[in-house]
Amino acid sequence: MRIFMNTTTSFNLQNYTFVLPEERIARFPRKNRSDARLLYVKENSIQNRNIVDLVDLLQSGDRLVVNNTKVMKARIHTKRKTGGSVEVFVTKVHDNRHCSALIRPSRRIKEGEQFILDREHTITCLRRNDVDWTLHCTPSVSSIMDSFGSIPIPPYFKREANEQDEERYQSIFADEEGAVAASTACLHIDQTLQARLIEKGVGISAITLHIGTGTFAPLRQEQIETQKLHKEWFSISEQTVQDILETKNNGGRIIAVGTTVTRCLESVAKKGSFIAQSGETDLFIQEGFSFQVIDGLLTNFHLPQSSLLMLVCAFGGRKNILDAYHHAIQEEYNFYSYGDAMLVIPDQHL
Known part of the structure; x- marks a missing residue:
């Protein structure tokens, strides 16, 4: 496996701060899943694209890995x-x-x-x-x-859940119930986009990671120092393991659809053997982490000073990612669970 390490380390939460205008928080989904905008971050460049452009940005032989968790009516x-x-x-x-x-x-x-x-x-x-x-x-x-x-929609929606949320706060891949929050990066893919990606030659595999309440909890200094987060249950099948290893052996890229997929795949690899398994992970990915599985990351825009933003910065470089966030704010992208997406492909993964 190709290994990428971001060697810049700094765990001061103030380094993961940005100011977001209230109107940039998406409290309702767009009319269609695939109407989302896409910020493409490649090497040191930033491009304004749309989520449907994944068909052009990904290559035949690449593989998306999605999270098939389903949000409970909790x-x-x-x-x-x-x-x-x-x-x-x-x-x-x-x-x-x-x-x-x-x-x-x-x-x-x-x-x-x-x-x-x-x-x-x-x-x-x-x-x-x-x-x-x-x-x-x-x-x-x-x-x-x-x-x-x-459906337990996020508190920053500042409203009660409605019938639309029962459909749109679930991805088309959701069939393993157990989460209290959605795998939001997966929300942008509809059946039409899925079919076009498959036709392009992009593979799609699934893992399960049940997102817990810890995803909304503020980070504590103890967690930063011990590099351990709240525990979440995950499962990866033999078929998905084989798909990923085959993709890498053939020179294709593994694109994690979301931080939860990243956490699952890198947790498995960190144990030493990339094999099918189920269990819990408390992995906290920060700058300096050695990524062993993923070559690209499709993700939403996350809250400041969150473990999710720290993970994205660890993968794409803190300056690059925060520059991208500031660009997204200026270009009026929508943020958070019902917001737009970004595709991060570091130069080291090409």
Whole structure:
């Protein structure tokens, strides 16, 4: 495998800051997935393109790797028997009837308390943990989420989820339920663009990484110093491993569609053997990281001082990426989950 190391190291969060006008935050999706704009960052150049230009920018023999995670209807609004409103936010499903969840407000919630949604659906608070609760759901976790849950759109949308979000905050690849946030880079690819890429000779493979609540949490200095983030569950199949190795052996490029795909692939490679597996990763990719798998990155524009922005800077070079962000702001690109995209191809990967 070709290895690229960005050797510039600086972990001061102030180095990952930019000022974004409020109107550049996309709170609703564009009319069509493939209407998104694309900022193409190659070597030291920046080009204004459109997401459909991926067909021209990628080469026959390249391979996109997407995340097929599906966002759960994790946000459930209910009431206590006292009449007080409560939000239950499912973070992880353990089995058919048990899950972990955040409860807001939780200060007065007691172990054994029940939330009765209707005659058939009940949530029982079994145990308070450090930051969340273990819950028992009747008749099942999935039945409660399907009947009473809503898609947990990001807080910076500053609105409630609607029916459009149920479709557009999921990618066309989403079929493995378990995430609380979307793999947003995958949101731009529709069936037509997918078909055109395949016709061009670009392969498409999938991994699963269930994005957790940690993706929204502010970075702590401890995480920066230990180079470890919140844990997220991932899985990579034997077929995807074979596809990636074959692509590289044939001289093709691996283009990660999103930071979650990058985290999964590089976590597997970091273990020493690039083989099919499932497990959890706490990998924190910062400047100085040796990339062993990906040769390009298709990603959205991320929040300042976030681990996601740090990952992109580690791959494309902090100055290049922040220059690209400033260019995107000036050119009125849309930012964050429903925003536009950027394709980063460092010179070292060609």
